[in-house]
Amino acid sequence: MLEAPFLQAISVTKTYSGAEASGIKNISLDIEPGKITAIIGQSGSGKSTLLRLLYGLMSPDEGTVNFKGERIWGPEEKLIPGHDAMKMVTQHTNDLNLFARVWDNVSAMLPSTNVKLKEEKTEEILTQLNMIQLAKQRVADLSGGEKQRVAIARAIITRPEVLLLDEPFNQVDASFREGLQHDIRQIVKETGLTVVMVSHDPAEVLSMADKLVVLNNGEIVEAGHPKSLYQNPLNLYTAELLTNCNVLNAGEARLCGIQTHKEYVVVYPEWIRINKVLRTSNWRVQQVLFKGFYEDLILENNGVLLRVVNDESGKYNEDDVVSLNIKKWLEY
Ligand code: ADP
Numbered sequence: 001m002l003e004a005p006f007l008q009a010i011s012v013t014k015t016y017s018g019a020e021a022s023g024i025k026n027i028s029l030d031i032e033p034g035k036i037t038a039i040i041g042q043s044g045s046g047k048s049t050l051l052r053l054l055y056g057l058m059s060p061d062e063g064t065v066n067f068k069g070e071r072i073w074g075p076e077e078k079l080i081p082g083h084d085a086m087k088m089v090t091q092h093t094n095d096l097n098l099f100a101r102v103w104d105n106v107s108a109m110l111p112s113t114n115v116k117l118k119e120e121k122t123e124e125i126l127t128q129l130n131m132i133q134l135a136k137q138r139v140a141d142l143s144g145g146e147k148q149r150v151a152i153a154r155a156i157i158t159r160p161e162v163l164l165l166d167e168p169f170n171q172v173d174a175s176f177r178e179g180l181q182h183d184i185r186q187i188v189k190e191t192g193l194t195v196v197m198v199s200h201d202p203a204e205v206l207s208m209a210d211k212l213v214v215l216n217n218g219e220i221v222e223a224g225h226p227k228s229l230y231q232n233p234l235n236l237y238t239a240e241l242l243t244n245c246n247v248l249n250a251g252e253a254r255l256c257g258i259q260t261h262k263e264y265v266v267v268y269p270e271w272i273r274i275n276k277v278l279r280t281s282n283w284r285v286q287q288v289l290f291k292g293f294y295e296d297l298i299l300e301n302n303g304v305l306l307r308v309v310n311d312e313s314g315k316y317n318e319d320d321v322v323s324l325n326i327k328k329w330l331e332y
């Protein structure tokens with residue numbers, strides 16, 4: 001017999017009534033087990049709505065969500081909303097006991113029927129999430145990022161099959177976020193946990209996700225592997241979500257030596273090579289933005305601005321005249 005799909009949305013629609021109808025429209029999506037799926041899209045595109053429908057916090061108006069072949073019950077049909085095999089963490093998750101230690105907050109999620117097992121599991125999860133050294137601290141004394149780690153530890157320790165994350169790292173500073181992303185990836189690899197995450201941080205989804213799903217206006221506009229979506233997005237919208245790219249109209253593109261019949265040309269900053277020239281060129285370095293191990297150069301030509309990545313820091317100065325060599329571009 002064919003195995004039922006793991007977690008699946010079939011033609012799911014959910015409309016909120018208001019001044020303008022909004023929500024999600026006719027979404028079909030297969031979540032692959034043991035992988036990280038990231039849902040990305042502008043604010044208001046329906047990401048949280050989709051996540052809540054997958055979890056069963058809401059019922060669809062049309063269509064169904066199935067987990068292993070069984071329909072997920074909505075809040076009207078279930079005393080405690082949310083599927084038992086899943087856990088969800090958002091930036092608003094605040095079920096922590098601030099005055100208890102980290103250890104007790106996490107271990108409290110397990111039954112006390114087997115105290116030894118409870119201790120082992122707590123130690124294991126705190127180690128996996130790199131916070132065994134915080135075990136004895138009160139949650140109230142932790143940083144925002146550390147608190148989010150505790151929330152995630154509490155969610156994972158019960159071994160859910162699916163972990164749903166709705167922008168949980170928003171309040172977490174960048175350096176901290178990267179460690180947490182790495183640890184979650186590692187847990188997915190080691191335990192086969194399935195993760196569905198919502199994020200609007202391109203660096204985060206590109207490095208974490210096995211699959212990206214792009215939502216615009218409540219609809220899926222494209223989906224695929226992060227690398228292929230990044231290199232060849234079907235939509236201008238996706239390119240703009242994933243990169244800080246240059247978007248030029250046809251006239252502006254001509255200044256870069258690109259002829260097009262389409263409306264827009266997109267050039268990523270790393271697709272442009274430049275050279276200092278003595279002879280006249282119309283491109284001039286307007287700004288050098290120091291980024292640490294590289295620079296972003298803003299070039300200017302007749303009011304058109306172009307962002308270029310330069311990995312030879314210090315080579316260019318403001319007002320240098322440069323020539324362009326554009327290796328690749330996309331047309332929309
Ligand atoms: P995202 O998470 O991508 O920012 P949401 O799923 O939260 O988007 O919202 C999608 C759209 O539905 C938005 O236009 C939002 O204003 C609207 N919306 C979300 N929740 C509600 C609600 N409870 N009532 C009315 N409109 C809502």
Ligand code: MG
Pocket residue numbers: 047048049
């Ligand atoms: Mg949201």
